[in-house]
Amino acid sequence: MTSQLILFFTLALVAVAAALGMLFSRNAVYAALFLIVNFGAVAVFYLWLNAPFIALAQVTVYGGAIMVLFLFVIMLLGAEQTGRTAAIWWLQPAAIFLSLVLLVEAIYIVVTQQGTLQAVETVSPTFGSPVDIGETLFRQYVLPFEVTSILLLVAMIGAIVLSRGRAQR
Amino acid sequence: MLPVGYYIGLSAVLFTIGALGVLIRRNAIVIFMSVELMLNAANLAFVAFARAYEAVSGQLFVFFVMTVAAAEVAVGLALIVTIFHTKQSIDIDQMNTMKG
Numbered sequence: 001m002t003s004q005l006i007l008f009f010t011l012a013l014v015a016v017a018a019a020l021g022m023l024f025s026r027n028a029v030y031a032a033l034f035l036i037v038n039f040g041a042v043a044v045f046y047l048w049l050n051a052p053f054i055a056l057a058q059v060t061v062y063g064g065a066i067m068v069l070f071l072f073v074i075m076l077l078g079a080e081q082t083g084r085t086a087a088i089w090w091l092q093p094a095a096i097f098l099s100l101v102l103l104v105e106a107i108y109i110v111v112t113q114q115g116t117l118q119a120v121e122t123v124s125p126t127f128g129s130p131v132d133i134g135e136t137l138f139r140q141y142v143l144p145f146e147v148t149s150i151l152l153l154v155a156m157i158g159a160i161v162l163s164r165g166r167a168q169r
Numbered sequence: 170m171l172p173v174g175y176y177i178g179l180s181a182v183l184f185t186i187g188a189l190g191v192l193i194r195r196n197a198i199v200i201f202m203s204v205e206l207m208l209n210a211a212n213l214a215f216v217a218f219a220r221a222y223e224a225v226s227g228q229l230f231v232f233f234v235m236t237v238a239a240a241e242v243a244v245g246l247a248l249i250v251t252i253f254h255t256k257q258s259i260d261i262d263q264m265n266t267m268k269g
Contacts, residue, residue: 004171012179019186019206028198035202038183042213045176049220054231058212061235066205066242073246074198077253095192099185106181110174117173119221128219128228136225137232148236155240162247 007048015041028074032067039063050128176217183210197249197259201242208238 018041021034039062046055126132137145183206190203212231219227253259 008171008175015179016182016186019183022199022202022206023186023190023194028196031199031202035206038206039209042183042209045179045213046216049170049176049216051216051219051228051231054212054216054228057232057235061239062205062209066239069242069246070198070202073250077250077259092193095189099189099192102188103181103185106185107178110177110181114172114174117177117221119170119173120223121170123220123223127223128225132225133228133232136229140226141229141233144233148233151240152236155243159243159247162244162251 011041011044015045029071032070032074035070036063036067039067050123052128053130053133054128170220173217173221177214180210180214180217183207183213195260195262197252197261197264198246200261201245201249205238205242208234 015038018034018038022031022038025031025034039058043055043058043063046052046058187203187205187207187210190206191200194200194203212234215227215231215234219225219231249259252264256263
């Protein structure tokens, strides 16, 4: 239990520190790299929570494809640096206050509802394995899976149309 | 496993950082990354509950969230590139006109 706690808090520290690094770094490239660290830490949490398929999908889809796309666009636009002052002066204090309220509320609910969340102590060894995921996906969720393919097709067409440029339109 | 509350607490912290990023940052790309962070925090909660209740459906939802995030990033970044070509900036304070 103690070693688990140490492991949890170390990983949580990495994840939160990387998220804060993304929030406060002035350079967009650094922000993207911090976000990759965060995704990696969360992927380790997934492995720990008996979700190996999701963990590896996280690394390849988020850490790989999505973040490479982000870095590519940042470097394509050369838009690493941005101004630091907002147009509305009270925006920053208001945002910090509202976020704190959200955080305190969420933590309060988690702490007070702790007793109602009863976790299963041990799960079957095949839980979350690619076989298990595949069987549930293609039996129970086959329609959402097909809708997903349409969604990806629409996104692809949308991206092509948007980035085609003005001259050819 | 550790109590689910630990994971949900971490998920709440990450979500709040993401929400704060959306509110205080001015760079459209960093705002997009903050949205990704929020989706990721929600995914962590899904996986934690899937483990706690031994329900594989929770992991399937994470799979679908990832697909939607990928689609959203493709369209969103294409939009940002188009806006940059029109305005020469991706500062969201500059995006205050409907046309041009």
